[in-house]
Amino acid sequence: MNLLSHISRKYFAATVAALCLLSCARQGAPTGGPKDTDPPKVDTLLSSRNFSTRFSGRRIELVFDEWVALSDVGTQIVVSPTLSKRPEVTLKGKKVIFQLAEGDTLRPNTTYTINFGTAVKDFHENNPAKDLRFVFSTGDYLDSLEVRGIVADAFSGEPVDNVSVMLYENLSDSVVRKERPYYFARTDKNGQFAIQNVRPGTFKTVGIEDASGDLKWDGQNERIGFPDSLLLLNDSAKPFLNLRIFKSQSKFRLSDNKTVRYGLVKLTFTATPDSVLLRTEAPGLRYLAEKNQDTLLVWYDMSEPAPWQLLVGNDTVKLRDLPSEDFLKNHKLVLADEVAASSNKRGRPRAEGTPAPKVVKTVNQSHVKPALLPFNTPIASVDTSKWLFVLDSVGVADFSAKPDSAALRSVKVELAWKSSKTYNLTLLPGAVTDFYGVANADTLYRNFNVLSEKQLGGLSLTIQSLKPGSRYVLQLLNGTVLEEERVFDAEMVAKKLTFSNLPAASYTAQLIEDWNRNGRWDTGDYFARRQPEPVFSKKLDPLRANWEVEAIMQAGTEQQKKRGG
Numbered sequence: 001m002n003l004l005s006h007i008s009r010k011y012f013a014a015t016v017a018a019l020c021l022l023s024c025a026r027q028g029a030p031t032g033g034p035k036d037t038d039p040p041k042v043d044t045l046l047s048s049r050n051f052s053t054r055f056s057g058r059r060i061e062l063v064f065d066e067w068v069a070l071s072d073v074g075t076q077i078v079v080s081p082t083l084s085k086r087p088e089v090t091l092k093g094k095k096v097i098f099q100l101a102e103g104d105t106l107r108p109n110t111t112y113t114i115n116f117g118t119a120v121k122d123f124h125e126n127n128p129a130k131d132l133r134f135v136f137s138t139g140d141y142l143d144s145l146e147v148r149g150i151v152a153d154a155f156s157g158e159p160v161d162n163v164s165v166m167l168y169e170n171l172s173d174s175v176v177r178k179e180r181p182y183y184f185a186r187t188d189k190n191g192q193f194a195i196q197n198v199r200p201g202t203f204k205t206v207g208i209e210d211a212s213g214d215l216k217w218d219g220q221n222e223r224i225g226f227p228d229s230l231l232l233l234n235d236s237a238k239p240f241l242n243l244r245i246f247k248s249q250s251k252f253r254l255s256d257n258k259t260v261r262y263g264l265v266k267l268t269f270t271a272t273p274d275s276v277l278l279r280t281e282a283p284g285l286r287y288l289a290e291k292n293q294d295t296l297l298v299w300y301d302m303s304e305p306a307p308w309q310l311l312v313g314n315d316t317v318k319l320r321d322l323p324s325e326d327f328l329k330n331h332k333l334v335l336a337d338e339v340a341a342s343s344n345k346r347g348r349p350r351a352e353g354t355p356a357p358k359v360v361k362t363v364n365q366s367h368v369k370p371a372l373l374p375f376n377t378p379i380a381s382v383d384t385s386k387w388l389f390v391l392d393s394v395g396v397a398d399f400s401a402k403p404d405s406a407a408l409r410s411v412k413v414e415l416a417w418k419s420s421k422t423y424n425l426t427l428l429p430g431a432v433t434d435f436y437g438v439a440n441a442d443t444l445y446r447n448f449n450v451l452s453e454k455q456l457g458g459l460s461l462t463i464q465s466l467k468p469g470s471r472y473v474l475q476l477l478n479g480t481v482l483e484e485e486r487v488f489d490a491e492m493v494a495k496k497l498t499f500s501n502l503p504a505a506s507y508t509a510q511l512i513e514d515w516n517r518n519g520r521w522d523t524g525d526y527f528a529r530r531q532p533e534p535v536f537s538k539k540l541d542p543l544r545a546n547w548e549v550e551a552i553m554q555a556g557t558e559q560q561k562k563r564g565g
Contacts, residue, residue, distance in 0.1 A: 039127045040064040040120065048134070055106070055136040060098040060114070062134065067094055067123035074213070075162070076117030080183045080195065081110060082215065089119075096120055098134070109139030111197045115185065135197055143199040145233050147183075149241030151191045151207045151225060154532040155521060159191025160223075160245060164210040167195060167203040171230060173527055176206050176217040184215065203231045206526075207243040217526075223247050224526050246523045246532045254315045262305070262322035263436060265298040267312060272520070282308035288378050288435060290408045299378050299408075301436055333432060333440045336374040336409065337361065362422070362447040366456070368501050371413040371448060373401075378408040378435040386431035389415070390424040408435075420452040451503065458548040459499040459540070461509055465556040466490035472555070473512040473519060478505045487519060504545045509553055511536045 044050070046063040070091045077089055085101035098114060106112065113135050118128035135142060151163045166181035182203070185195045209223040210216075217224055225245035233239070250270035258266045269276070273296050278289055284303030289296050298310065305324050310317045338359050365371055382401045389396035399415040411432060417423070427444040459476070466472065467490060474486045476499060483505075486497055512521045513534040524532035538553035 035125065037125070037127060038122075039130045040066050040068050040122045041129070042132070050133075051135050051142060053137045053140055053142065055112075055138050058100040060134060060136075062096045062098075062120075062132075064094045064096070064120070064129070068096065068129075069121050069123050069126070070096065070119055071121065072117075073119050075186075076119035078115045078117065078184065078186060080113050080115070080185065080197075081107065082180045082182070082184065106138050109137075111135065111137045111139075111143035111199065113197045117186075133196075143197050145198040145200060145235070145237070147195040147198060147205075147231065147233070147239055147241065149193055149239070149243060151187045151193065151243045151245055153223075154225070154244035154246035154524065155535055157535065157537060159187070159189070160209065161187050161189045161191060162209075163187040163191070163193075163207045163223075163225075163243075163245060164215060165193045165195065165205070165207045165241075165243065166215065167198070167205055167231065169201070169203065171202070171204045173529075175204060176208070176224070176526070177219060178216070180215045198233060200234050203233065205231045205241065205243075207245055209245060219248065219526075220250070221247075226526060228529075228531070244524075244532060248526050249523050254312050254317075257312075257317045259319055259322065262324050262327040263300055265300065265310065265317070265319060267296040267298060267317070269294050269296070274518070277311075277313055279311040280308065282306070286435075288408060290378070299435055328436065328438065331377075331436065331438055332442070333434050333438050334376055334442070335361075335444055335446065336376045338444075358443075358445060360445040360447055362449050364503065365417060365423075365448040365450045366501050366503075367417040367419045367450050367453075371415070372404060372407065373411040373413060373446065374407075375409050375411070375432065375434065377438075379403040379411055379432060380435050380437070381433045382411060383431055383433070386428040388426040388428065390426075391418070391421055396423070417448075417450045419450055420455075421450050423448040423450065453501070454546040455504070456501045457504055457543040457545060459502060459507070459543065460548060460550045461497045461499070461540075462494060462550075462552045463497070463511060463555055464494045464552060465554045466493050466495060467513070467555075468492055471514040471517045473514050473521075475510040475512070476502075477508045477510055478503070483507065487514075502543055504543055504547075506542045507540045509538045509540060509551070511553065511555055513555065 041064065043063045043065055048057075048060045048062065068091070070089065073089050079087065083100070083104055085104040087101055087104075088099040090097045090099070100106070113133060116129065116132040120129040120132055121127060137143070147167065149165065151160050151165065152158060153160055164184050164186055167183040168175050168179065169182045170179060183195050183198055185193045187193045205227055206217070207225040208217050211222055212218060223245040225243035227241055227243065231239060252269065252271045254267060255270050256268040260266055267273075272294055273291060276296060278287070278298070280287070282302065285300060285308065287298055287300040289298050302308070302324065305321055307321045308319050310319060338361050380403065382403065384401050387401060389399055396415070399413060401411055401413045404410040404412040415423075425446045425448065427440060429441055429443060430439045431444070433439040463474070469490065471487065471489050474488070474497060475482055476484045483502065484499055488495065514520075515533050516522060521535060522533050524530050536553065536555050538551065540551050541549050543549050
């Protein structure tokens with residue numbers, strides 16, 4: 001081998017070695033290849049020993065088999081029993097360090113569990129460490145009892161995540177406001193929770209939607225749930241708790257008032273205003289009160305506008321002097337579910353003398369129900385001589401129209417509707433007059449498409465597991481719209497309800513066990529130890545035209561809610 005060949009080979013070998021060293025020196029995620037889906041794992045040989053007894057340290061180190069990242073430490077890392085001070089959790093490469101806060105001490109003969117949740121993830125793909133828990137005891141043995149369960153919204157039945165489920169040694173009711181719990185855990189996205197390594201004993205249990213993060217209940221904005229009895233834990237007990245969380249019923253009071261404009265005041269209450277006494281001494285004042293959930297709309301008119309007072313129960317609402325002239329000058333009585341005929345597309349007033357655009361809305365109408373025409377203000381009177389009903393180019397005279405006493409802003413229209421026909425209604429100026437004495441200035445239109453029996457369907461619903469003597473409210477919902485409602489007292493354990501002439505749609509049957517017989521659902525009260533009224537729901541098979549659906553639902557356990565039955 002000559003000298004030139006020998007030098008070339010040595011140069012080639014040196015070049016390859018240099019490239020290898022350069023490659024090794026570069027750190028980072030490899031390019032290409034399959035995606036890493038494996039979660040990081042604890043290296044038990046290099047980490048603090050899990051499930052140890054007679055623990056006396058202040059620092060815990062967990063070393064992982066790959067580089068990791070920390071996130072949401074404050075919400076994901078849960079220590080039970082609770083510590084008096086927040087621990088310090090830090091990251092150093094592949095190591096997570098848990099350090100007790102200065103001045104904090106561990107209780108003697110106590111088993112502690114550190115749940116890391118999804119706080120620890122691998123560095124590149126964010127795969128969270130699975131079921132990462134660190135358990136130790138300051139005594140001679142580890143407590144091994146467990147409490148599991150699920151938390152759901154009391155009305156909807158939907159699972160609620162991130163609810164703090166708490167166990168207290170102090171059994172007084174006020175403990176939820178004054179003390180942090182002895183044990184606690186948070187629910188996952190399915191509403192499920194597990195409190196592990198619990199000692200035997202008797203505990204008060206609550207679930208709190210702890211928005212403030214202080215592990216105490218504020219009593220106002222945070223939902224709460226509780227079982228009917230204390231929790232007794234021993235070696236033979238394997239409890240599974242179903243907690244229904246709710247906002248406690250606030251003491252009934254006026255919470256807000258707002259003058260929307262001349263002629264309308266909005267009163268908001270902390271609960272539904274069933275029997276609110278309204279009084280006023282203002283001369284020349286007329287008013288109507290319209291209830292809408294937790295609100296009263298007070299429609300008023302004054303012969304001589306002036307500052308005035310409205311007595312709402314024990315509260316006094318002072319109202320400003322607002323000019324009626326501007327309101328009455330611009331006010332138009334129109335159909336509430338249409339674009340106002342008095343405005344153009346940009347919402348500017350129509351020029352005087354310009355004809356109103358013809359706006360015609362067609363609505364589906366049952367052949368066995370009255371029609372409701374919604375307006376933007378309460379209706380005082382109707383002049384049917386200015387109502388023109390037309391069917392197949394022929395006028396219809398045999399109908400009635402009058403203000404609806406159950407809905408102040410609606411007119412109820414009754415007619416012997418003919419199936420599969422379309423009725424055209426024209427309201428000439430002056431056909432309807434509202435509370436302020438203002439009549440419709442523009443001609444209004446409405447078409448009614450009367451559905452045939454073949455376009456409608458029926459429902460036969462059998463409700464089982466009823467409590468004889470109890471009152472129930474059955475609501476048939478089309479999406480969020482209440483289609484029909486039935487109130488009944490159960491005579492036997494089962495009852496059959498039939499519904500006819502229903503539009504084809506997907507319905508949900510919702511059953512309220514009406515404990516106080518007021519015709520609606522009522523929430524609970526923690527300090528009165530009163531649970532919210534039970535609600536049971538079943539999503540029904542889609543109802544097709546000219547078809548009848550038969551369904552069975554249970555008024556049994558809360559597990560039936562939103563899961564059928």
